[in-house]
Amino acid sequence: MRGVSTPAPSSPRPLAATAPRGxxxxxxxxxxxxxxxxxxxxxxxxxxxxxxxxxxxxxxALFFSPPDWQQGETVRIMYVHVxxxxxxxxxxxxxxxxxxxxxxxxxxxxxxxxxxxxxxxxMVTALCLATGSLWGRPMWGTWWAWDARMTSVLVLxxxxxxHAALVRAFDEEERGxxxxxxxxxxxxxxxxxxxxxVDWFNTLHQSASVTRISAPGMHVDMLYPLLVCAxxxxxxxxxxxxxxxxxxxxxxxxxxxxLAQARRQEGAA
Amino acid sequence: MTQHWWHVAISWALAAAGFGIMAWLAAxxxxxxxRRLALFGPRERRQG
Numbered sequence: 394m395r396g397v398s399t400p401a402p403s404s405p406r407p408l409a410a411t412a413p414r415g416x417x418x419x420x421x422x423x424x425x426x427x428x429x430x431x432x433x434x435x436x437x438x439x440x441x442x443x444x445x446x447x448x449x450x451x452x453x454a455l456f457f458s459p460p461d462w463q464q465g466e467t468v469r470i471m472y473v474h475v476x477x478x479x480x481x482x483x484x485x486x487x488x489x490x491x492x493x494x495x496x497x498x499x500x501x502x503x504x505x506x507x508x509x510x511x512x513x514x515x516m517v518t519a520l521c522l523a524t525g526s527l528w529g530r531p532m533w534g535t536w537w538a539w540d541a542r543m544t545s546v547l548v549l550x551x552x553x554x555x556h557a558a559l560v561r562a563f564d565e566e567e568r569g570x571x572x573x574x575x576x577x578x579x580x581x582x583x584x585x586x587x588x589x590x591v592d593w594f595n596t597l598h599q600s601a602s603v604t605r606i607s608a609p610g611m612h613v614d615m616l617y618p619l620l621v622c623a624x625x626x627x628x629x630x631x632x633x634x635x636x637x638x639x640x641x642x643x644x645x646x647x648x649x650x651x652l653a654q655a656r657r658q659e660g661a662a
Numbered sequence: 663m664t665q666h667w668w669h670v671a672i673s674w675a676l677a678a679a680g681f682g683i684m685a686w687l688a689a690x691x692x693x694x695x696x697r698r699l700a701l702f703g704p705r706e707r708r709q710g
Contacts, residue, residue: 451674466666470673477677516680524673531666629681636688643695650702 425642428502432639439632447625453618461615470528472619476626477521481549482584484514484630488556489581492574502638504570505645507577508560509637513630515553522546533597541590542598545583552580 454472461468488510494503525543526536537543556573563569591600602610611619663671 455670455674466664466670469670473673473677513684516684520677520680523676527669527673531669626677633681633684633688636685636692640688640691640695643692643699647695647698647702650699654702 425646428642429639432635436632436635436639439628439635443625443628443632446621447629450618450622450625454622458618459614464532467528467531468615470524471615472622473626474521474524474528475619476623477517477524478546479623480626480630481514481518481521481546481553482587483627484510484517485549485553485577485581485584488514488577492577495570495574496578502642504566504574505641506634506638507556507573508570509641510634511553511557511560511573513633513637515550515557517626517630518546518550518553522550538597540596540598541594542587542596545587545590548583549580549587552576552583556580 450472454469458469458472460466488507491503491507491510494500495507522543525546529538530536556576559576560569560573563572590596591598
């Protein structure tokens with residue numbers, strides 16, 4: 394690893410004490426002390442903002458937005474389902490970027506971020522599938538259909554779970570991170586398939602209504618609470634991932650210190 | 663409560679439970695790491 398202090402071949406790859414070259418300004422955060430100081434200040438504000446925006450969005454969606462003329466009250470599931478779908482795909486794009494940074498620049502924080510991102514990504518994708526199913530039963534008369542959109546999102550769920558399992562399957566963390574990065578990049582092919590599955594195939598799932606290029610096919614009374622919910626859940630997702638990365642950085646630091654202490658004791662003996 | 667509202671309530675409850683459990687797990691990991699790091703001295707305690 395270029396420009397990074399390496400204690401011993403048998404130890405886990407350390408977070409950089411000095412920033413490696415390349416990769417732009419992001420390498421500033423490869424310093425664990427700087428990252429911990431920054432997140433210590435940022436995280437409480439991020440959590441507070443996330444809870445406030447999600448709470449406001451939930452109240453708006455559940456009590457102040459109108460029922461749909463066709464779907465009735467069931468439309469309120471959309472305010473969870475759609476943000477989860479966006480986060481599942483956007484989060485996976487983030488995983489692919491982190492994997493690319495890990496493979497090209499060997500950014501140590503990118504490995505940690507990818508490792509901590511996948512369980513959260515798996516959770517939001519599972520929520521997307523579960524809420525879609527809960528919406529589908531009263532609206533379509535079925536919990537599930539093997540149409541292109543639902544099947545490709547199920548594949549995305551398996552990719553998230555597969556990544557989470559793969560990076561933890563190796564004794565050597567670096568090998569796990571590399572295998573996970575390759576899986577994440579190959580799996581990114583699924584993202585355009587999910588996005589355009591409703592256009593390429595004849596699906597039970599409806600086509601895009603918010604992200605249409607022409608104009609959103611949704612009344613503002615529903616669009617605005619949906620956007621507030623999406624912002625709230627995105628902030629929650631970011632806070633959760635950042636908190637997990639922060640905990641992982643501290644755990645890694647702890648392992649390094651325990652290893653150094655054991656070496657000192659071994660040397661003294 | 664109608665079936666529609668039941669499905670709505672379960673959806674929102676699942677989302678709240680999912681994010682809540684994940685946040686609790688992250689907080690537990692953070693607290694455990696902070697506690698163990700503090701054993702190594704004041705500098706580590708400050709950074710945790």
